[in-house]
Amino acid sequence: MSEDKAVTSEDKGVDVPAQRSAGHGAPAGDTASREVLLKVTGLQKHFPIKKGLLQRNAGAVKAVDGIDFEVRSGETLGVVGESGCGKSTMGRLITRLLEPTAGKIEFEGKDITHLGVGGMRPMRRDMQMIFQDPYSSLNPRHTIGTIVGAPFKLQGVTPDGGVKKEVQRLLEVVGLNPEHYNRYPHEFSGGQRQRIGIARALALNPKLVVADEPVSALDVSIQAQVVNLLDDLQSELGLTYVIIAHDLSVVRHVSDRIAVMYLGKIVELADRESLYKAPMHPYTKALLSAVPIPDPKRRSAKSERILLKGDVPSPISPPSGCRFHTRCWKATEVCKTQEPPLAALKTGHQVACHHPENAPDQVPGETVTAAAREAIEIVEVRKPSADEPEAAEPAADGTASTDTPEDNPKE
Structure with missing residues (x-):
């Protein structure tokens, strides 16, 4: 059976009791x-x-x-x-x-x-x-x-x-x-x-x-x-x-x-x-670098993709210290021995990392290990040439999407 277009309770005029005030999208x-x-x-x-x-x-x-x-x-x-x-x-x-x-x-x-x-x-x-x-x-x-x-x-x-x-x-x-x-x-x-x-x-x-x-x-x-x-x-x-x-x-x-x-x-x-604009943990930065940008107009905003080498360690015997240190390009000796606490480095933003991104180093002076230098591979993402057509990406309903980050408050 084909999927009907989503119909909200407001569209169909359904009487839905207002149980609690909505909170999504609030400041x-x-x-x-x-x-x-x-x-x-x-x-x-x-x-x-x-x-x-x-x-x-x-x-x-x-x-x-x-x-x-x-x-x-x-x-x-x-x-x-x-x-x-x-x-x-x-x-x-x-x-x-x-x-x-x-x-x-x-x-x-x-x-x-x-x-x-x-x-x-x-x-x-x-x-x-x-x-x-x-x-x-x-x-x-x-x-x-x-x-x-x-x-x-x-x-x-x-x-x-x-x-x-x-x-x-x-x-x-x-x-x-x-x-x-x-x-x-x-x-x-x-x-x-x-x-x-x-x-x-x-x-x-x-x-x-x-x-x-x-x-x-x-x-x-x-x-x-x-x-x-x-x-x-x-x-x-x-x-x-x-x-x-x-x-x-x-x-x-x-x-x-x-x-x-x-x-x-x-x-x-x-x-x-805060998370999408300035991620602090290296793992979060690697995850966000892998998100594809379907709109050709915005592809030039990202120039590299981080590829983590190796496999995720076994949860049966996780690594000592920071669990991400085996795949982190910023890992030092302190990362191997001391587990970083989940601490607020700025208002409303907590991170568990000794050497966070976009924030002061919590353990300055530490030397990055030799294994950390080989932990990732940086892949350059091709930027569109000047003569490429800037066609909008088709939306889910088959029409061309013209939304921009300014038009869509969710983005």
Whole structure:
């Protein structure tokens, strides 16, 4: 079935209750003044490795190894990093789908770190998750009405007008036809299935929604529609998002603040503008250098791409000191022995690095190691010649996009 164009609740005239004031796109000062909804301190998750007939413990995979951050009401925190850095595990930890090894998780000031199933059940109304794969996250044996209506049954909630009427309203809110109530997941495209997952997550009017790579499994032409839908729903319902992704352009579009993870640690945490304009951690700089610029008018703004040599170290036995020192071109002896703390080097910008970019050196006088000089390869990006046509990049709907950074406040 072909994917319909995203329809917001405002476009269709759907009556959506204004539960909380929207926070996305608010100035940094306004966001900072909001109350803390989620606070994570020293969070760890180690998966034990069992070997032998007696299943003895032979080590552990340190998927998340001590992270700290806060999420304020109404804001969007984006979490980025390459595959295997612990992003998805972190998302499942803060929603308590996984039991933490250590650390503390506070939701609205209440410690939920080790709450059991019974203790977490009432909390599920305020904390929901959108899963990465829209094909495996929906039960193929259940109708859409049963899937979206499941939260009401599990929580013992009877909405006004009945479950069916509320489910049909939710389907309309996410841009689907309410008449699809009795259809099955296999009758929908990937983008439509992801909207069904979003409708299920919104059923109980949650305060916090954790979206685990909500568009990575979708076609590029559909990704923009789902991202815009999430943005519209936040404006309508005042939601708070933690969006996990590996696509830096998606994160830039939707996030107020961004956390960069590497090998189970947060290495940089800053607001969107600061991170993209002046990244401080070398790993963040390498990530941003790999972002393609589709608009020919703007390609001349970037002249080099950083290629990190070697593989990501194993989370079973991470390097000592700074975990990025094995691939960092600024690594010194202190990076091998001392782990840099996540510290605020300027207002609202935290970084864990002894030798940050765009900031004073925290350990001056150290000599860069010989291995660090060979850690990266700089590739020059070809600039367009003067006689090249400056045609605009086609947008997702097939039309030419003429937006500039000044025209689009999100950029």
